[in-house]
Amino acid sequence: MHPINELSLTAACLCTGLIQASVSAAFALKIRTRVRQWNRRAPGPALPCASVLVPCKGPLSTMKDNLRSLLDQRYCGTVQFLFVTPTENDPATGVVRELLREVGRPGARLLITDLKPRTSSAKIVSLLYGVDAADPNTEVFAFADADIRVPPHWLEALVLGLWRNPGVAATTTHALYVPRSGRLSEFAKLSLSALSMTGMTFERLLVGWSWAIRKRDFEAFGIREIWARSYFDDVVLNRVFACNRGSLRWVPEAGVGFWDDSGWDRVFEEAKRAFFNLRVCDAGVWLLATLAVGWVVYLIYWALVPPLNWRLLLVTLLVFSTNPLIAVGAVAWWLPHTFGSWRVGCLNALASVAAFPAVLGVLAYAAALSPWSREVVWSGTRYRVLGPERVEVVSTEEDA
Structure with a gap:
């Protein structure tokens, strides 16, 4: 007994x-409600000028197709894509350069920082470098990691979440792992990503893989200064948005997927x-x-x-x-x-x-x-x- x-x-x-x-x-109910609102949306005016910043580093088998999904965005407004790599010799530099030659999308650029991290993470070094190089007319910064696959309306959904909700300073979305084989490690990663997704229900967690913020709020919240001395690009900002209740909005219709071929160690x-x-x-x-x-x-x-x-x-x-x-x-x-x-x-x-x-x-x-x-x-x-x-x-x- x-x-x-x-x-x-x-x-x-x-x-x-x-x-x-x-x-x-x-979580499921909020997805249902907001996706229905998205599907019933009326055509709106031209969207504000946006800069999409994508830090890229190291070899990644899916990187080229992931970045292509970003360049395939349907966005009714001016947009530039800034792909930031750490060095000329980094494998990501060649991938980005080849993709830009193939696609030839106006406003897409490759930036190479040649900077080493000192008081922050290497990812933040790339992000701040991209922020400084962005179009001066930018009204919205959107951030995406190189290992996510986004839908064609990803940028539009994030920006509309800002523009149709004046009290919202930033929008973010979930990231779900998508298994491509029958390995148990992949299904475990799917389950882990699903568990973390449910936290989006409370709209207080920023996902650094995929989010957007008004430029004026980026500056008003002092995000540049916070990033300059932090290892984290997302969780360190949760308390910033918590102090400004209602300023962070989850946009499920912009949800992204990711996949890698790693095993249990990863x-x-x-x-x-x-x-x-x-x-x-x-x-x-x-x-x-x-x-x-x-x-x-x-x-x-x-x-x-x-x-x-x-x-x-x-x-x-x-x-x-x-x-x-x-x-x-x-x-x-x-x-x-x-x-x-x-x-x-x-x-x-x-x-x-x-x-x-x-x-x-x-x-x-x-x-x-x-x-x-x-x-x-x-x-x-x-x-x-x-x-x-x-x-x-x-x-x-x-x-x-």
């Missing part, structure tokens, strides 16, 4: 699972970095996420204590795996064309459930290490992060 009553544990599991499921249901590394980022910049969310993971691990522990309690184990796994199921299912149902050639369907939703036990192990590993981490490696550069706006560059690829 278990020291802790099975009925009590099961009831507590169902209660906490219901809370999480309600968040996922709210899955563990990215989960560890995500918990690390939250601990440094958003301790409240980090504590909540850590306690949630710890609670599920606790339930499974008591289910596995001999004699094995199959009922408690199955209830725990089924209850908490409904969250990625609802999130992925909502994207598959309401945003069927979001990722172009990358499709998300019902089978992906079921696969995210099947991968949940592995996901739980990844989350437990990342949560357990996060309180003790001080250094992080990102794109070949090692950083020592002492606070949201205190970072030291320990070593770079050139130092190796």
Whole structure:
């Protein structure tokens, strides 16, 4: 007999699972509502001048097609695309140069910084370089990573989210991993991205992969100064938008997809970095996420204590795996064309459930290490992060 009553544990599991499921249901409902609003939108006036800034670095098998999806934007206004690479010799430089020759889109430029990170991350160095090089007439800055695939209306949706909501300073959207093989590591990554997506419901989390902001608000909020001394480009800004309630809006119709051919090592590394980022910049969310993971691990522990309690184990796994199921299912149902050639369907939703036990192990590993981490490696550069706006560059690829 278990020291802790099975009925009590099961009831507590169902209660906490219901809370999480309600968040996922709210996520799905908000997708449904906003996609319907988007589909019923009336043609509007010309959109403001926008500059799309894309930091590019290193070899990436999908980079060329990802950047092409950005250049294929349908935007009723002036737009420039600034692809920023760190050096002439970086593999991304050749990819961007070749793509620009093929596409020949006016307003698309390659920028090479030739700068090393000193007091911020290499990505932020590229972003600030692009901001300084942007068209002086720019009214909106849009930011995208080179490893995402965007729909043709991505920029329009982000900018309309700003222009039709005067109190909104910035718009952002979710990023969903899209499996392209049957590997368990890919389904685990899908499930992880689905779990993180549900946090968009509260509209207080900025996703650095894909977002836009008015130029005047970028300057008024002092984002340039914050970035200049930070490792983070997104989570460090969450408190800025939190202090200006209602200034951040989630735009699900602009949702993006991403894929890479990495295995379990990358899955563990990215989960560890995500918990690390939250601990440094958003301790409240980090504590909540850590306690949630710890609670599920606790339930499974008591289910596995001999004699094995199959009922408690199955209830725990089924209850908490409904969250990625609802999130992925909502994207598959309401945003069927979001990722172009990358499709998300019902089978992906079921696969995210099947991968949940592995996901739980990844989350437990990342949560357990996060309180003790001080250094992080990102794109070949090692950083020592002492606070949201205190970072030291320990070593770079050139130092190796």
